[in-house]
Amino acid sequence: MSQTVQSSGDKPDENRRDFLTLATTAVGVVGTGMALWPFVDSMNPSKDVLALASVEVNLSNIAVGQAIKVMWRGKPVFIRHRTEREIKEAEDVALNQLVDPETDDARVKKKEWLIVVGVCTHLGCIPMGTATGEPRGDFDGWYCPCHGSHYDSSGRIRKGPAPKNLHVPTYTFLTDTSVKIG
Amino acid sequence: MSAPVWNNKVVKWVDDRLPIISMVHHAAYEYPTPKNLSYMWNFGSLAGFVLVTMILSGIFLVMNYTPHADMAFDSVERIMRDVNYGWLIRYLHVNGASMFFICVYIHIFRGLYYGSYKAPREVLWWIGILILLAMMATAFMGYVLPWGQMSFWGATVITNLFSAFPVIGDPLVTWLWGGFSVGNPTLNRFFSLHYLLPFVILGLVVLHVWALHAVRSNNPTGVEIKTPQDSIPFHPYYTIKDLFGMGVFLIIYLYFVFFAPNFFGEPDNYIMANPLSTPAHIVPEWYFLPFYAILRSIDFEFLGIPAKLLGVLAMFAAIIVLFVIPWLDTSKVRSSRFRPVYKWFFVILVIDCFILGYCGAKSPADPFMGLHGLQVITVGQLATLYYFLHFLVVMPVVGKMERPKPLPASISESVLKGGANA
Numbered sequence A: 001m002s003q004t005v006q007s008s009g010d011k012p013d014e015n016r017r018d019f020l021t022l023a024t025t026a027v028g029v030v031g032t033g034m035a036l037w038p039f040v041d042s043m044n045p046s047k048d049v050l051a052l053a054s055v056e057v058n059l060s061n062i063a064v065g066q067a068i069k070v071m072w073r074g075k076p077v078f079i080r081h082r083t084e085r086e087i088k089e090a091e092d093v094a095l096n097q098l099v100d101p102e103t104d105d106a107r108v109k110k111k112e113w114l115i116v117v118g119v120c121t122h123l124g125c126i127p128m129g130t131a132t133g134e135p136r137g138d139f140d141g142w143y144c145p146c147h148g149s150h151y152d153s154s155g156r157i158r159k160g161p162a163p164k165n166l167h168v169p170t171y172t173f174l175t176d177t178s179v180k181i182g
Numbered sequence B: 001m002s003a004p005v006w007n008n009k010v011v012k013w014v015d016d017r018l019p020i021i022s023m024v025h026h027a028a029y030e031y032p033t034p035k036n037l038s039y040m041w042n043f044g045s046l047a048g049f050v051l052v053t054m055i056l057s058g059i060f061l062v063m064n065y066t067p068h069a070d071m072a073f074d075s076v077e078r079i080m081r082d083v084n085y086g087w088l089i090r091y092l093h094v095n096g097a098s099m100f101f102i103c104v105y106i107h108i109f110r111g112l113y114y115g116s117y118k119a120p121r122e123v124l125w126w127i128g129i130l131i132l133l134a135m136m137a138t139a140f141m142g143y144v145l146p147w148g149q150m151s152f153w154g155a156t157v158i159t160n161l162f163s164a165f166p167v168i169g170d171p172l173v174t175w176l177w178g179g180f181s182v183g184n185p186t187l188n189r190f191f192s193l194h195y196l197l198p199f200v201i202l203g204l205v206v207l208h209v210w211a212l213h214a215v216r217s218n219n220p221t222g223v224e225i226k227t228p229q230d231s232i233p234f235h236p237y238y239t240i241k242d243l244f245g246m247g248v249f250l251i252i253y254l255y256f257v258f259f260a261p262n263f264f265g266e267p268d269n270y271i272m273a274n275p276l277s278t279p280a281h282i283v284p285e286w287y288f289l290p291f292y293a294i295l296r297s298i299d300f301e302f303l304g305i306p307a308k309l310l311g312v313l314a315m316f317a318a319i320i321v322l323f324v325i326p327w328l329d330t331s332k333v334r335s336s337r338f339r340p341v342y343k344w345f346f347v348i349l350v351i352d353c354f355i356l357g358y359c360g361a362k363s364p365a366d367p368f369m370g371l372h373g374l375q376v377i378t379v380g381q382l383a384t385l386y387y388f389l390h391f392l393v394v395m396p397v398v399g400k401m402e403r404p405k406p407l408p409a410s411i412s413e414s415v416l417k418g419g420a421n422a
């Protein structure tokens, strides 16, 4: 074979060989990557985990000023029946005072109900302030004991190391007193 | 070092076909060892001993452990109460982890003091740091297995660290968990990896010893072996010294196993994991505290990098920096025994690491050692600063400026002049 390609110059085969080596290497790398992918992807959430049903919560038993925790996708969701004062506090804050600026309006569907994922956006602890008597931090919301993050009555980060507001999950009100999360 | 001649026919037959007996003979028998090694050189073999203990006790724990979120906690309690000697095997494993880190930390600081990371031992040093990283991963995942409150919340906080990375952060954490929070899939994969990694460590240890035997042991003078007079064969001199050290070590290790088995532990880990309630105070195992303190001390953003990401980067950097110290240290002298200035910075570094450990164990807003007006976080920040200054500034600068004491001509000379007291 080498005799027929000699013509390409005084360094026989160079281009053709380089090309073959490169092409083989590329196929090898892509092939290995493709073979690895199923293993990597097997560590992602499986279908049964993804299929975790949404939860329906009855709100009629939550008095004004009270809050509850429900489990959704293995995480707690805080549902707080806010008082007039808490709503007003949340609405009155100027956006430029916020670490992660968001209006209260954008975070609730009905003013009196605040629904947020109860996972601190710093490193994932559950902030305190849902059960009566727990510390609510300096802003009438939640206080994370792990590294001292304070959230306000709209679940927005106000002080401490957490970078983001508590997440708002997708939810829909089925009736005035029942909500479906997820 | 000529190949030994084996008299026993069977030994010879095997060795001719697979020279494994010669290899072990070279490594553990005739290996020419500096004749002036101090007890600081015991901790390598001790760490190896603990590794074997961990693997053995681990294999027996697995026979009774159930890696499922609903059953793991109870299965560990059953090991403690019902399995014959289960308590002993578990306490050997639990305290073994602490002993492992004690040995390895002493081993590392020994290397730092005597300049064992410098040429030609850089690769040996790197493999050591890889072992440290693998140990940390192993111990972290092992701590999750009993599925107590600290297991669960420690896992939550540490895996969440990866969410600090932009863009890939959240998908990465979901991938690590195999779900939307730490749960059964997380426990299962941690169990799988906790079983695997110790054997990876074992492989790394083989490479570590291989590299050691290629470049030979350093010694308290930092002067290389020059003539045969400088060395003695490993056996019987150091086999006996290592054995003696092991006896002392076992007294300490077993004291904890039998008389204070939960000394290093957290009572909260005897409460089953509850995803709805975070313990008031989350602390990692003691051996992670200095790194945890570095992580938490970064509560400010810098160059547009948010605090959370910066903290994570600083924590990893604290270990990564060890890889490059062979080039950061500009001094031509290995042993700090002959480095009158650097010696004191080394002492400061050791104290600094203890202070970091203390800060890691306390809440950031607490007063430091009960001193009012001085917060743990502030001290943690200063200690973090020194940690990095030590490697990035002190090492290069002091190495250049310091005038070392005269080195002995050889190991033998130093021994004859009573150099061991210097």
Ligand code: HEM
Residues within 6 Å of the ligand: B051, B054, B055, B056, B057, B058, B059, B060, B061, B062, B065, B076, B090, B093, B094, B097, B100, B135, B138, B139, B140, B142, B143, B144, B145, B146, B194, B195, B197, B198, B199, B201
């Ligand atoms: C590098 C060596 C190892 C280290 C540093 C290590 C570390 C740990 C730690 C810190 C724990 C938590 C102990 C507790 O609080 O209960 C643990 C648990 C466990 N480890 Fe390991 N381990 C090692 C090797 C192994 C091996 C080789 C196996 C299996 C072959 C194993 C099996 C287990 C099991 C089943 C548990 C859960 C039971 C328990 O918590 O007591 N470990 N390990």
Ligand code: FES
Residues within 6 Å of the ligand: A120, A121, A122, A123, A124, A125, A144, A145, A146, A147, A148, A149, A160, A161, A162
């Ligand atoms: S996890 Fe909440 S402040 Fe760190």
